[in-house]
Amino acid sequence: MVITRSLQRAQAQNPESKSFKNEWNVLQLIHANRNISRIELSKQTCLSAASITAIVQNLIDRGLVVESGHNSSALGRKPVSLSLRDDVGFLVGVDLGSFHTRVVVTNIRGALVYKQESETGMQDGRDLVLSRTMKKIHKAIDDSGTPKNALKGIGIGHSGVIDVSKGLVLSFPRPGQMTEWKNVPLRDLLEREFGVPCLLEDSVRAIATAEKHFGLGAGLSDFIYVDVGMGIGAAIFLDGKLYRGPGGSAGEFGHMTVDEHGPLCCCGNYGCLEILASCGAIIQSVRSAIEKGVDSKVRELAQGDLNRISIEMIGKAALQNDSLSFRVLHEAVSHIAVALADVVNLLNPHVLIFGGALFRSAPELFLEPLKRTIKQRALEKSANEVQLKISTLGSEAGALGAGRLISEIVVERLYRIAT
């Protein structure tokens, strides 16, 4: 019996039908793998070449997919590659960081069309931060020339403790921010303001998502991303998927205890990694040493104003052999590596990717000490198997990742509307 295209389409409309599931699976693969070919789709889905041809044609007819060129091939004719159609919609990604807010606009495939960066001004209080964030998103939509009806979703990363399913910032364990950011319904606030689907995610997981799709994690199904900025966090990818844990808070690497008699962390524990090795801790150590009279190039870089000291200045000074900066960075990296050796023993990851302001400040300083300490402290087999890499993504990675996360919801909506 010849199955006509209209019959296939009717079958595909039933979400329980096999053809709906096959078609949705193919669309997700096209979204997840840029420039995938029909041959590769057939391999990954175990569907016949004829079935893939029919499904892809349906998706093209419905305006969701386009033929985007030719894949490279060593022999013979190059297979045609497939992608989501760029103009099916645009997305906004936001990284609401402790110090900086980054907003990007991307097409549905994650290609950057606009970006902006500004100070968050957390010290001005939650309400002002929220109203400024809304204004920044409106500005990004206007300045990027995105027509109102082309905006399909907004993803936002926040460095607090997040309940993704409820879209809540549960808390923000930073000095002075704990009470203001308790149970803030950030996702719903955005949906009310912009009238499109929104998603709230932990900022480190948003950055790791960018790493998975646009960075060194592309093509890897298992890796751990470690981020060191004003906080410290990690995101774990297992079998190609972000592992959140049953309660949704997996990856709180910064609150591992590395010195049980160490200083009090804002989470209430003593001697957490974050209180000893985050950029905030590093800046504080350098500042207090300079205040006590230790000579350092950082004083000159900060033009004498010790409140202006940044991690970038400390990284720059360390690269110019400033001994105070070098020593403080080395101590921080040593704490990070000690905690990572436990992670390596526990999870046996094959790739660790490092990102965040610390690693951007002086990437060439960190890989060797990290490798050395992990080799000294982790079990030989796991230590030998793990590869360490420094991210090459820029500071907009968190916003890009937040945009990529909402794209998964948006693509599903567009598919359901089109069927």
Ligand SMILES: [Zn+2]
């Ligand atoms: Zn802590």
